[in-house]
Amino acid sequence: MTTYAALLRGINVGGNRKLPMADLRQLMTGLGHDGVRTYLQSGQAVFASGHGDEESLAAELTRALQQRFGFSVDVIVRSHAYLRAVAEGCPFPAAELAAKQVHVTYFSSPVTAERFAEIDPAAHLPEEFRLGDRALYLYAPEGLGRSKLAEALSRPRGTKGVIATSRNWNTVLKLVELTAPRA
Structure with missing residues (x-):
């Protein structure tokens, strides 16, 4: 299992494109991810997954968000190793x-x-x-x-x-x- 962060762009800003973090956690758990947690309301979720890579996980989450909430959300997924290297x-x-x-x-x-x-x-x-x-x-x-x-x-x-x-x-x-x- 690899631990990732999903970075969602432009949600919960100025009352637009509202996406409750509890709903995001539920959606991601339903996609089969483990240990789903969110950080702040501005679109960060942490999860573990044993399938896929950064790009396929981002695409999967983007599709699921569109289906569930009815609006498009850009998503970038990055592993712990990458996030640590950036810092x-x-x-x-x-x-x-x-x-x-x-x-x-x-x-x-x-x-x-x-x-x-x-x-x-x-x-x-x-x-x-x-x-x-x-x-x-x-x-x-x-x-x-x-x-x-x-x-x-x-x-x-x-x-x-x-x-x-x-x-x-x-x-x-x-x-x-x-x-x-x-x-």
């Missing part, structure tokens, strides 16, 4: 910064620097971003809500078909913790 690979001194200053955007497939070539990094300083493996790290000293760089990054060219969803550093670390193997 350990942070290019910014996250331990020294407030959690609201560091964010990770997870992508459904690899992204290249060419996707962000039109963004002038110097024009957004002191904000910065770095690419990782299917992830983008953002340092936004004033937080995501005031970040001009985050706004520019949300519109990269050539992203058709690529799902992206962001989490703050607290959530990044919590997902690593929640997906860790239990003794």
Whole structure:
């Protein structure tokens, strides 16, 4: 069995696309996953599965959510090992910064620097971003809500078909913790 986190994009935001976490847990348990838990109301579920891989599990959950709730939800599924590698690979001194200053955007497939070539990094300083493996790290000293760089990054060219969803550093670390193997 592998432990995963499912990252759901754009649910329970501003009263739209409501998806109660109890219903999500029930749905995922019905799909045959073990130890299903949710974290916050913004769309994180942790589960164990002995079948499938990240992509097939995400596709399965996406279909099930559409059938059950009647609206489309983009889903990215990532294993504990991947989530831990993302946290350990942070290019910014996250331990020294407030959690609201560091964010990770997870992508459904690899992204290249060419996707962000039109963004002038110097024009957004002191904000910065770095690419990782299917992830983008953002340092936004004033937080995501005031970040001009985050706004520019949300519109990269050539992203058709690529799902992206962001989490703050607290959530990044919590997902690593929640997906860790239990003794």
